[in-house]
Amino acid sequence: MSYFGELKRSMDYLATHPRTIYLGQAVAVPGTAMTTTLKDVPQTKLREMPITEEMQMGITIGLALDGMIPVSIFPRWNFLLLAVNQLVNHLDRMPQISKGGYKPVVIIRTGIGSERPLHPQQQHIGDFTEAFRLMCHHVDIIRLEEPEDIFPAYRKALDREDGRSTLLIEYGDYYNEK
Amino acid sequence: MITKLTKDDLVKFEEKVAETFNAGKIKAPVHLYYGNEEEMIDVFQVIEREDWVLCSWRSHYQCLLKGVPDEELMKEIIEGRSISLCFPEYKIFSSGIAGGILPIATGIALSIKHNGGENRVHCFIGDMTSETGIAHECIKYSHNHDLPIRFIIEDDGKSVCTDTREAWGTDQLTYENNDDPMVVYYRYQNSYPHAGAGVRVQF
Numbered sequence: 009m010s011y012f013g014e015l016k017r018s019m020d021y022l023a024t025h026p027r028t029i030y031l032g033q034a035v036a037v038p039g040t041a042m043t044t045t046l047k048d049v050p051q052t053k054l055r056e057m058p059i060t061e062e063m064q065m066g067i068t069i070g071l072a073l074d075g076m077i078p079v080s081i082f083p084r085w086n087f088l089l090l091a092v093n094q095l096v097n098h099l100d101r102m103p104q105i106s107k108g109g110y111k112p113v114v115i116i117r118t119g120i121g122s123e124r125p126l127h128p129q130q131q132h133i134g135d136f137t138e139a140f141r142l143m144c145h146h147v148d149i150i151r152l153e154e155p156e157d158i159f160p161a162y163r164k165a166l167d168r169e170d171g172r173s174t175l176l177i178e179y180g181d182y183y184n185e186k
Numbered sequence: 187m188i189t190k191l192t193k194d195d196l197v198k199f200e201e202k203v204a205e206t207f208n209a210g211k212i213k214a215p216v217h218l219y220y221g222n223e224e225e226m227i228d229v230f231q232v233i234e235r236e237d238w239v240l241c242s243w244r245s246h247y248q249c250l251l252k253g254v255p256d257e258e259l260m261k262e263i264i265e266g267r268s269i270s271l272c273f274p275e276y277k278i279f280s281s282g283i284a285g286g287i288l289p290i291a292t293g294i295a296l297s298i299k300h301n302g303g304e305n306r307v308h309c310f311i312g313d314m315t316s317e318t319g320i321a322h323e324c325i326k327y328s329h330n331h332d333l334p335i336r337f338i339i340e341d342d343g344k345s346v347c348t349d350t351r352e353a354w355g356t357d358q359l360t361y362e363n364n365d366d367p368m369v370v371y372y373r374y375q376n377s378y379p380h381a382g383a384g385v386r387v388q389f
Contacts, residue, residue: 070293
């Protein structure tokens with residue numbers, strides 16, 4: 009199956025869980041390449057958000073603390089940078105500050121912007137994977153290199169019972185190339 | 187109300203923390219309340235056991251009033267966790283990051299509404315935090331989506347040692363004298379400093 013096909017299959021799989029909810033900009037309406045991977049996810053599970061990345065990440069954590077499994081979508085790494093406070097200071101540090109009492113399970117989806125056929129310039133193609141791996145100790149950070157990597161990674165992110173959250177990074181260019 | 191704690195009970199607990207801190211027995215920061223006991227007890231009149239309470243680095247009163255036994259709370263404080271006290275069994279989450287709890291509280295409230303729950307969220311913030319962008323975003327979002335949440339603004343006029351009104355160049359805070367039912371505002375004077383208990387402790 010293609011890179012896009014595996015992403016869509018993964019989103020459909022996550023949607024079968026009764027506690028998942030998808031949130032972000034352009035999840036319930038068109039707007040990004042990621043939107044099309046959600047086209048068969050029930051509308052009741054899609055929560056369109058304003059542009060407010062830090063609030064979105066905090067809301068994501070809050071949803072998870074109350075027992076939901078949020079799939080929080082930030083279309084590009086460059087946009088996710090605006091949510092670093094919540095990601096690093098709260099989600100990643102949660103096991104330490106709560107002595108393992110709170111175990112929010114969060115799935116975060118972001119991407120490295122495509123450069124072909126249009127190049128969106130330097131504020132849209134960032135890849136900060138290695139920097140975030142250095143900053144995060146309790147959030148698994150997975151780069152989705154090949155189509156066959158995708159579904160197992162999302163299935164693990166959903167089914168894991170170790171209380172860890174997962175940040176999955178996709179490549180915009182691979183939507184058309186793999 | 188969950189507990190029958192009085193103003194004196196709250197004051198005595200903070201005095202005990204202060205005494206322990208000044209004796210060098212707590213090797214981490216503590217942030218103490220004084221002067222807002224009546225307001226705090228009043229705020230807790232409508233807080234139920236199943237409600238969530240989110241706090242900043244100053245949260246001893248909220249923990250006690252939510253039902254955390256004083257010896258359990260003191261143990262956490264002595265172990266150095268005063269600035270981020272978390273008690274999942276009492277639905278308490280605290281953070282040492284200014285404004286950090288606001289969107290988390292909003293997310294919990296969104297989950298409660300999404301799932302048809304009947305409990306609520308109570309989010310305690312200070313005066314400087316109430317002026318931040320994230321506060322405006324979260325209060326606006328909660329208001330517009332009619333989420334089951336209250337924001338309690340505790341105004342002691344300072345953020346560490348910075349005068350909030352002077353720093354922002356205003357005489358009146360955004361939510362001061364407001365009639366928003368989602369926001370509770372009160373002003374008080376804390377006799378303790380921002381951190382510690384007023385005595386230089388040599389560790």
